Amino acid sequence: MLGKIKDIFGKKGGEASVNRRMANKLHDMPFKYVSEKAEDGTDTIIGRGGHVNIVGERGDELCATCGVKTIFHLKIDEMKIWEFMSLDGCVITFTDLDTGKERTVNMYYEKHLT
Numbered sequence: 001m002l003g004k005i006k007d008i009f010g011k012k013g014g015e016a017s018v019n020r021r022m023a024n025k026l027h028d029m030p031f032k033y034v035s036e037k038a039e040d041g042t043d044t045i046i047g048r049g050g051h052v053n054i055v056g057e058r059g060d061e062l063c064a065t066c067g068v069k070t071i072f073h074l075k076i077d078e079m080k081i082w083e084f085m086s087l088d089g090c091v092i093t094f095t096d097l098d099t100g101k102e103r104t105v106n107m108y109y110e111k112h113l114t
Contacts, residue, residue, distance in 0.1 A: 016077050022090070023062050023076045026052045030110040031089075034064060034071055037104060046105070047071040061097065064107070072105060073097040 034047040050066035054076070062079070064071040074094035083090045089108040096103050 015080075019076050019079055019081060022081050022083075023054055026062065026090075027054045028052070031064070032108045032110055034108070035106045037106075043106070052107070070098065072103060 028051060030049075030051045032048070033045050034050070035043045035045050037043055047064065047066040047069070050064055050071065052062060052064045055061050055063045055073075060076050061073060062076050063073045072092075072094070074092070074097060079092055079094040081090055081092045087109075089106060091104065091106050093102070093104045095101070
């Protein structure tokens with residue numbers, strides 16, 4: 001019992017629950033566009049007019065697609081995510097499951113989340 005309470009209120013447990021909550025908010029969410037910051041500091045738009053879904057056998061992965069192209073694919077419990085104060089979008093830092101690279105993307109929602 002004490003272990004469960006520690007997991008819920010501990011640092012790792014708290015971060016995982018925030019990630020899950022945000023992933024559930026983003027599930028089936030359409031977005032305007034997704035940009036990624038290059039090493040030289042410029043933002044490059046890597047996708048327009050797509051959507052985000054929770055995928056995987058255990059529902060533990062998040063995937064963003066534009067048409068048939070996968071923009072990114074990540075483990076929910078391993079991402080770091082925060083929303084803009086305007087609630088127009090979010091920033092996600094993760095290790096891409098397809099490429100193995102550490103990436104940071106900005107996602108701009110089609111509509112405001114509540």
